[in-house]
Amino acid sequence: MQTLSKVVHADREDPVFEPGDRVQIDDRQPIGHYRVPTYMRGKPATVIAAIRPTMVDNEAESFGRNAGSRRHYYRVFVPMTELWSDYRGTDNDGLYIEIFETWLKRAEP
Amino acid sequence: MARDAERDGIFEVMETAVRELLTDKGLIAATDIRRQIEVLDSRSPALGAAVVARAWTDPAFKQRLLENGRMACEELGITFYDDTQLIVLENTNEVHNLVVCTLCSCYPRPVLGLPPDWYKLKPYRARAVYEPRQLLAEFGTVIPDDVEIRVSDSTAMVRFLILPQRPAGIDDLTTDQLAALVTRDAMIGVVRDLVPSGAVM
Numbered sequence: 001m002q003t004l005s006k007v008v009h010a011d012r013e014d015p016v017f018e019p020g021d022r023v024q025i026d027d028r029q030p031i032g033h034y035r036v037p038t039y040m041r042g043k044p045a046t047v048i049a050a051i052r053p054t055m056v057d058n059e060a061e062s063f064g065r066n067a068g069s070r071r072h073y074y075r076v077f078v079p080m081t082e083l084w085s086d087y088r089g090t091d092n093d094g095l096y097i098e099i100f101e102t103w104l105k106r107a108e109p
Numbered sequence: 110m111a112r113d114a115e116r117d118g119i120f121e122v123m124e125t126a127v128r129e130l131l132t133d134k135g136l137i138a139a140t141d142i143r144r145q146i147e148v149l150d151s152r153s154p155a156l157g158a159a160v161v162a163r164a165w166t167d168p169a170f171k172q173r174l175l176e177n178g179r180m181a182c183e184e185l186g187i188t189f190y191d192d193t194q195l196i197v198l199e200n201t202n203e204v205h206n207l208v209v210c211t212l213c214s215c216y217p218r219p220v221l222g223l224p225p226d227w228y229k230l231k232p233y234r235a236r237a238v239y240e241p242r243q244l245l246a247e248f249g250t251v252i253p254d255d256v257e258i259r260v261s262d263s264t265a266m267v268r269f270l271i272l273p274q275r276p277a278g279i280d281d282l283t284t285d286q287l288a289a290l291v292t293r294d295a296m297i298g299v300v301r302d303l304v305p306s307g308a309v310m
Contacts, residue, residue: 094257
């Protein structure tokens with residue numbers, strides 16, 4: 001679709017990460033309602049897509065806070081063989097998961 | 110209360126307590142709960158099957174479905190009362206998709222209704238991300254080594270529906286007849302090959 005070039009986007013309207021970007025999922029152990037499974041924490045991943053539209057951070061929302069918390073979720077990919085050292089399958093098998101922007105950092109080059 | 114907890118289990122008692130508190134405070138009414146049950150009961154795998162059959166027979170719809178699952182389902186009148194997004198994952202000769210929610214029981218309820226019990230139990234949730242091939246084999250689904258397995262773990266605002274491959278040799282079926290071939294398990298990904306009705310396995 002042809003888009004108009006003079007529209008200025010507000011902060012956080014555009015995804016921080018793009019398909020193909022290498023990211024690191026945070027390894028945090030906060031108390032409360034968190035949607036990143038422990039087996040994914042601290043893992044390097046590859047961004048497949050930014051999920052649109054932006055969404056409320058449902059981890060903040062679970063504590064009644066959501067003003068200004070809209071950001072993107074990203075569909076990211078980790079090869080199974082990188083998740084599990086004893087994985088019984090093929091090298092192509094992968095785990096795909098949605099991670100909120102607040103849990104992702106750009107991987108060191 | 111102690112006797113109730115023993116009989117019903119702690120979660121049922123907690124659910125009752127929260128529901129009564131919300132009702133007492135006037136935040137929800139009993140009829141709201143009844144109405145929501147009505148919404149849930151109106152959703153079943155037949156909706157997902159209709160979406161799949163439409164995608165098999167209408168290439169433009171299939172493209173819209175893969176680009177934005179929720180919007181394409183909304184075209185057919187399927188509402189997303191839980192405000193989740195839907196990603197539709199296409200099985201191909203090279204790729205097989207499997208859906209799980211390791212944290213709880215996230216499931217594309219707007220298009221499939223309530224999940225089966227095994228989907229909510231820990232053995233399925235743990236093994237789907239750790240040994241999907243062995244798990245699938247126990248469902249009778251053996252994935253060849255030259256087919257890549259993609260396990261999608263739904264954790265938050267996104268739900269997944271699998272678009273199974275259309276069985277070969279059924280070109281003369283109507284969309285309704287095609288929909289009748291599509292099973293819940295195939296849309297979760299524990300089944301790969303759909304069998305035309307009347308065919309001998």
